[in-house]
Amino acid sequence: MSGLDGRWTRRWIEAVAAEVARRKLELTALDRAIGDADHGENLDRGFQAVLGRLEALDDDATPGAVLKLVATTLISTVGGAAGPLYGTAFLKASMAAGDRAELDAAGLVQVLTAARDGIVARGKAEPGDKTMVDAWTPAVDAAAAAGDDVRAALEAAAAAAAEGAAATEPLVAHKGRASYLGERAIGHRDPGSESTSLMLRAAAETR
């Protein structure tokens, strides 16, 4: 396969939905420690709704069309901060993808960058605030540095997001519900950074 087409995008989203369903208790447990204990359930509700709506989409829908459907569905079904944050990420990603039939490595980097920028604009978090930005930013940087092999870029992004998520553990939170906890947030991984890592790992493993 050369680039990432609409069918790949759809398989990726289906893999994300399956992983979120499988790991929702784990994500919620992370959120219970430093948040409001709903991240796994909220994302699962959102991605199950996405699966339902994907069936109505044309088989030859572009990556941008798939991403846009994910965006609008997450925004209206997730119910927590993850809804507007991931919804905005997928919306900006779909705009960056435009009507291209396939994304090459450069296109992937544009899409990931747009997603990350959308999250930053919506949530106003910076790197080090113990949020999903701490997984997204290293992922974007790693994908950009990976060269022109789209597979290598996906793998680099997934690996960097996993490291970024782990690196949120020693941090004090400056955004979101965890920011009310002060130093008690130290030692806990940010749930949003972990779900970001999950999504990018699923992308790297989708053929």
Place this chain on the structure above:
Amino acid sequence: MSVGLVIVSHSARIAEGVVELAAQMAPTVTIVAAGGTDDGGIGTSFDRVQAALGEADSGDGVVVLCDLGSAVLTTETAIDFAAEPERIRIADAPIVEGAVAAAVAAEAGGSMDEVVAAAEPVAREPERRADAPDAGPGDDAESAAEPARLEIVLENEHGLHARPASELVRTVSGFDAAVAVNGVDAKSMLRVLALGLDRGSTVVFEATGPQAAEAIDAVGALVRERFGE
């Protein structure tokens, strides 16, 4: 018509309760609750917020009061999707006090900017000069004019608490005058309430502007009739 309000809370009951409280102060303002998720749980619903924004806009715009983080994120996302985003503003204010203050300002016919300003907290205001009422027209030449002044003791049972304070705000908003009560803007519900003036307090009203004298007369009448209590 007036500016409409939307109350966005993680809890449907909080949103409805805030609407109930604020509506008491503002019987003609459209105030719409957007609380909880679509299935009645704790969270915020993009669809509910979007519907409430449409319902609350009767032509003069909408001001939104939010509780915690994702209520703000959901509202901002809904604004991004709005056909006319410039007609919607989020007030950075505590949801209960802010909603009451915003409702009073909207009831008095305030613009979106005035409603937002009324809601936003007193604590964020910069320090004011002790020698000048903040409602004064500033440092231009006209400010040299002597303000119309009234010093009076509050004799109504509840002093300048919520309902009398809203009466005061409504009364002074009807005049082309800047009115200060003990040095704070008498058109700002939150600032008036923050004075904490009880029965027996001595209050100084000062007004400047074209209708300063009329405004002071109206305020005097209001205080003497004990705010209708």
